[in-house]
Amino acid sequence: MKTILVVDDKASVRQLVEEYLTGQGYKVVTADNGRNALYTARFEKPDLVLLDVMMPEMDGFDFIRAFRKERDTPIILLTARMEESDKVIGLELGADDYVTKPFGMRELVARVRAVLRRAESDAQKGEILRSSDIELDPDMFSVKVAGEMVELTRSEFDLLAALMRFPGRVYSRMELLEHLQGGAYEGVERTIDVHVRNLRLKIEPDPANPIYVQTVFGVGYRFATESETA
Secondary structure, three states, rough: OOOOEEEEOHHHHHEEEEEEEOOOOOOOEEOOOHHHHHHHHHHHHOOOOEEEOOOOOOHHHHHHHHHOOOOOOEEEOOOOOOOHHHHHHHHHHHEEEEEOEEEEEEEEEEEEHHHHHHHHOOHHHHOOEEEEEEEOOOOOOOEOOOOOOOOOHHHHHHHHHHHHOOOOOOOEEEHHHHHHOOOOOOOOOHHHHHHHHHHHHOOOOOOOOOOOOEEEEOOOEEOHHHHHOO
């Protein structure tokens, strides 16, 4: 049984989400702010976190900053804010997806299932992918650049794996979005741009002039072939 940590300062929201997810077969634990959520996560080790952004004591963004130093557990933001900049900030900090309040429970469950499915997908497992100085091991969930370990979020890892499997192939932003979120998404293609930017900061010698993850203007992204990075 998968464990989901629901973090929201409103008791009514916590209760509603807990009751529905429990009915869907999940174990649910809750917290009313980011600080309590950190303690709960350390003890319960949830498989996924549903996280409100606006909370007292420690808000959602500060929670992500602290939590990502400890675990790469998938995070879905529950945000009442409509500004795209807030959603981008959450993704930049390491969130995997977001749902805008008010949300339908069916939509929320679809997002939960998609993110959990991606996190445990056997499609991520298999042979080690190598290209130039980059080595990606799907079974160990590890990435090395020039022999040095690099820590990636789940979304960054999945994005890099998808691109590295077929060097030279151009993926549209929507194709990559569907790959990351399993078809349960709002269609905000800028999500991919944020993940790509974060990924480049971690694997590129010069993120401003990327050699591995290349932009194909007007289309999307591709991973450079061996001959291009040699």
